[in-house]
Amino acid sequence: MERKGQAAMEFLITYGWAILAAIVAIGILAFFLANPGRFTSNSCILTAPFTCPEYVVNDTGVTLVLRNGAAENYEVSLMNATCTSCGSGGTPSSCVTSGVSPITAGGTQTFSLGGASCTGLSGDTFRGDVVIIYKPTSGTLNQTMAGTLTYRVP
Numbered sequence: 001m002e003r004k005g006q007a008a009m010e011f012l013i014t015y016g017w018a019i020l021a022a023i024v025a026i027g028i029l030a031f032f033l034a035n036p037g038r039f040t041s042n043s044c045i046l047t048a049p050f051t052c053p054e055y056v057v058n059d060t061g062v063t064l065v066l067r068n069g070a071a072e073n074y075e076v077s078l079m080n081a082t083c084t085s086c087g088s089g090g091t092p093s094s095c096v097t098s099g100v101s102p103i104t105a106g107g108t109q110t111f112s113l114g115g116a117s118c119t120g121l122s123g124d125t126f127r128g129d130v131v132i133i134y135k136p137t138s139g140t141l142n143q144t145m146a147g148t149l150t151y152r153v154p
Helices: 002-034
Strands: 043-046 050-058 061-068 074-085 094-103 108-113 125-136 143-152
Touching (some): 043 125, 050 125, 061 074
Antiparallel strands (some): 074 094, 074 125
């Protein structure tokens, strides 16, 4: 009789450890898959001739610092940032700035895109498209450049 009880106890303990390991694995997966945005790094990717070395997104809008990497002066006439994925609390929207802003060769210019940006972004991730319309100061033909912006809002 005592041997049957020991065998039953070993059986239950073995299955208990297996069930505990499965619960821990499910918990770890849920932690990492529930909000993958927390592991997103901040990035601003633009095509030549511009780069954005500094950028901030908050509830009041998007602020970008553009650097002109070309040997030519440009005038930026329109910049638009459209939020394509605003996390759990935000709503997709667009913020625009217009007016001619010159950027000298190798220089930088700060653009504040205010208005109806994503709201309620604290702790979420802003993912959006940036469109810039610009032209050389010596020319008349407008050019369009697109890029992407990803920012983890603190």
